[in-house]
Amino acid sequence: MSRRESNRQVVDSRWIPAIVVSIALVSWEGSARLGALPGFLFSSPTIVISTLVQSLASGEMFRHIAATLLRVIPGLLLGAIPGFALGIGMGLSPQLRRGLDPLLAAVHPIPKIAILPLVMIFLGVGEASRIAVASVAAFFPMLINTMAGIRQIDPIYFQVAENYGASRLKLLTRVVLPGSLPLVLSGLRLAANVTLLVTISAEIVMADVGLGSFVWLAWETLRVELLYATLIVISTLGITLTASLRFLQSALAPWEVAEPRR
Amino acid sequence: MSGTPPATAGTQGALVCEAVSHKYDKDDGELAALADVDLQVQPGEFVSIVGPSGCGKTTLLKIIAGLMTPSSGNVSFPGHAQDDPPRNGLVFQEHGVFPWMTVLDNVAFGLEMRQVPRVERQQRAAEFIERVGLQEFGSSYPHQLSVGMRQRVGIARAFVADVPILLMDEPFGSLDAQTKIVLQEELLRLWSHDRKLVVYVTHDIEEAVRLGDRVLVMSGRPGRIREDITVPFERPRQLGRGDPAVSELVWHIWDLLRDDVRSGLSLRD
Incomplete structure (x- = not known):
């Protein structure tokens, strides 16, 4: 009261x-x-919305969304799966961790879009390069979160499992994987975000289809309303990706008390 | 002294520690945790170990459990080869229950590790969950339970695993006094149905006396067994709070420990 x-x-x-x-x-x-x-800078909400509806109705926007998703999803999988695997290895083996830590510390801080030119030398100007850069971006957050997820497991759980005679496989499936799962899934969420970011950036640099190239096209043709409309689509895509991974997290790791929303 | 135990070592199914010592390696030299601990526990016997904090009680328990190797000395189980000790169940003070498993999966964990089929292990686990009064919480996760309920899960897990030896490390240390008494009675009830060899470590003297057939009193660091006291009360015990017979024994043990606790405190300031 x-x-x-x-x-x-x-x-x-x-x-x-x-x-x-x-x-x-x-x-x-x-x-x-x-x-x-000035109309060429700001357009207006009603014009932006009608442009958005038009581009969706004509199917053009969907063509770009599909192109972007067909880079984000393979990029995410190709980066997150090896990141997860190496994260397990480095989480469990101090030797591996000590050996690879310097390399990780050197490569991790590079903004991943900056390696696109290098990747293009190897893979050429095309789909392979864009997906490769996206997967490199997905790799690191997944690796680091998986490793951290394993290392924060209280040693007592390993002792309990050992005490009941757990095999190495059971130790992995009943302690290591579930114990690290919440952080692994946070890593996947982070990875999805940076993958989207890097894919859009790569599309701006070199692509003729995809949301990044569509934004760029809108700029080149000075169509401000289309620029805003595409940004709305990109942000909706990002929100949907994050929300579905949050849902996955609460479905797969129900023992984690829900974090307070910020 | 090869694989087979010596005939004189004791009864089949007993636990024997001979001159068990342990030193931890520290940055500034060694820390002696245990010194020449000798003890024998018979099958079906409930032995409490009390001692001041830092006397190596937990170290001793982990050595008996086979999770640590002592610096010197020997733990053996007459009737079992040295490299094939009987299985044991450890119950930890806190955090021993897996947060990512439901109550049912936690309690069934020991059976799962022994590849008991799913349906069978769930039935057996459910039976023990009921015995500790958690039948409504089988599909709950530990974070949904109180601390006392979580300890029940840990105890049910140890009993259902059907191990001959139970090693308990201050399982009720973090509980309030009322819950503690309820759970002590529950533990004795479970144990009277299924008389395992129990080594119960605690710093609560009254608890040690209420539960144990014997109380081993340990000295301060490095821990050694200072006195081996047989608790004379009949079972099943109906010991009320402040029972004079209990108090007398508690005071006797406290007299033994007082100096060590004092010196432990003065060392720290």
């Missing part, structure tokens, strides 16, 4: 984000119509 009295509010705080967004949209629309904003 006293708590409620102490913070009397005009509106429920849950509505604040919606209100702020509405105000921004309405004032954007209003100032665009009144000519207060």
Whole structure:
């Protein structure tokens, strides 16, 4: 009771984000119509939405979405699976960890898009290079999270398993894998995010189809409304990817108490 | 002294420790944790070990469990070859229950490791889950349970695994006094149905007396067995709180430990 009295509010705080967004949209629309904003920079929300609907209806946007997904998904799998495997190895073996740590420390901080030219020397200008860069980007967060996931398992669980006579296989399937799973799945989420980021960047640099190239095309033809529409699609894609991986996490690791939402 | 145990070592199914010593390697030299521990526990016997903190109780338990090798001395199980000790179940103070398994899977874990078929191990686990009063929580995860309930899971797991030797490391150390008494009674009830050899480590003297057939009193670091006290109470025990007979024994043991606890404290400040 006293708590409620102490913070009397005009509106429920849950509505604040919606209100702020509405105000921004309405004032954007209003100032665009009144000519207060230069049209070639800002367009207006209604024009952006109608452009978006048009591009979806004509199927053109879907062609680009499909092209991007056909790079993101193979890139993610080709990077995350080896990252996971090596992460298990480095998590379990101190020797392997000590041996590879310097290499990891040297390569990991490079922004992965920066190696695209190098990759192109090896794989040529084409699909293979774009997917390769995406998978390199997916590899590292997966590797690092898997390794960390294994190392944070309390040694007591290994002792309990050993005490009950667990075989090496059982140790892996009943302790190592489930014990590291929550962090592994966080790693997968991170990997998906950077894969999308790097794929879009690579498409901007070299591709004739894909959301990155579509954004670039919109810039080259000075179609601001199409630029905004494509950005909305990219952000929706990112949100969907993250949300579905969060769902996967809660389905596969139900013992993890849900993290507080931020 | 090859594979077969000497005939004089003791009864079949017993546990024998001979001159077990252990030193930990530290950066600044060695730390002696155990010194010449001799003990014998008979099959079906419940032995409590008390001692000041840091006296090597847990080290001794891990050595008996086979999770650590002592620096010197020998642990043997008469009737068993040295390289084929009987199976044992360790119950830890906390965190011993796997957070990623349901209560049912946790309790069935020992059976799973012995490749007991799924249906059978779940039946046997369910039976013990019921005996510790958790029948409604079989599909819950440990984080949904209280600390006391989690300890019940750990104990049920050890009993269901059907091991002849149970090693308990302050299983009730983190519980409040009331829950502790309830679980002590539960443990004795389970044990009276299924008399395993139990080594029960605790720093709670009253607990040691309430539960044990014998209480081994250890000295401060390096730990050695200072006195071996037979607890004279009949079983099944109906010991109320503050029972004078219990108190008398508790005070006797406290007299033995007092100086070690004191010196342990003064060493630290």
